[in-house]
Amino acid sequence: MHSKFLPSLVLLLIPHLVNAHYIFDKFFAENIQELKTNIRQPKVVDPLLDVTADDMRCNVNKGLASQTATIPAGSMVGFELDTVIFHPGPAAFYLGKIPEGETAATWDGSGPQWFKIAEWGGKYDPEMWDFEPLNVRKLNTTIPSSTPSGEYLLRVEQIGLLIPLEPQFYISCAQIKVVNGGDGVPASMVAIPGHIQPDDPGLLLDIYHPIAGTTYTVPGPTVWRE
Numbered sequence: 001m002h003s004k005f006l007p008s009l010v011l012l013l014i015p016h017l018v019n020a021h022y023i024f025d026k027f028f029a030e031n032i033q034e035l036k037t038n039i040r041q042p043k044v045v046d047p048l049l050d051v052t053a054d055d056m057r058c059n060v061n062k063g064l065a066s067q068t069a070t071i072p073a074g075s076m077v078g079f080e081l082d083t084v085i086f087h088p089g090p091a092a093f094y095l096g097k098i099p100e101g102e103t104a105a106t107w108d109g110s111g112p113q114w115f116k117i118a119e120w121g122g123k124y125d126p127e128m129w130d131f132e133p134l135n136v137r138k139l140n141t142t143i144p145s146s147t148p149s150g151e152y153l154l155r156v157e158q159i160g161l162l163i164p165l166e167p168q169f170y171i172s173c174a175q176i177k178v179v180n181g182g183d184g185v186p187a188s189m190v191a192i193p194g195h196i197q198p199d200d201p202g203l204l205l206d207i208y209h210p211i212a213g214t215t216y217t218v219p220g221p222t223v224w225r226e
C-alpha cells in the first residue's frame, strides 16, 4: 500500500479493529422490524471484491431465505446493518423482477431482471470525499408506487472506497412480494454482474485526494422511479 494513504486509513479503521467489515443482515418496512428470515444471509462478513463475479447478485449465502415479506407498493423498505456503515462510498437499492417459473425464494438472480430504485452518492469536500451513507445503521427508501405487483429480490449494494483502486462490495438480498402495485414499466434493466464495469470512474475514485469542481456518479444504471 502506498504510504500516502496511511494516515486516513488508520483513522478510519481504529474503532473497528475487531470487526473491520459489516453485513446488511436485517430487513425492515413500515410494519416490520429487524426481520432476518427474508434475507439471504451472507456467509461471512468480508466484502466481495470482484464486480464481474456471479456472487455480486446476492453475495455468498448460507442458503435461501425461509420467508418472503409482503410490501405494498409506495411504502418504505430498508436494510439494517450489524454495525454502522463505516467505509465511505456510495450505496444503491435494486429490485430484481422474478422471472416466469421462479419465486423470490428460488430465483438465483440471473438475467437482465434488475433495476435501480434508489441511490446515495457523495460530494466534493476539500479534506476527503463526503459520502452520504456514512455512520448510519440503516438505509431505506420506498418501493416506487407504479412497480407492478409480484415477487422481487430487493438488493442493497454499498461500495466501500477506503482502499483506492480496491473497491469493496457489501451486498444483501431480501425476498419481498409487492402488492397493490401499478402498471409502471421499469427502465434501464440490467444483469448482475454486468451492471457495473470494473473501470467505472465511481469505483476508481481516490477519496483522499478530492479534486475541486468534480462530481460523483453512483455506479450502475440510472434510478427508475414512477
Ligand SMILES: [Cu+2]
Residues within 6 Å of the ligand: 020, 021, 022, 087, 160
Ligand atoms: Cu471493512
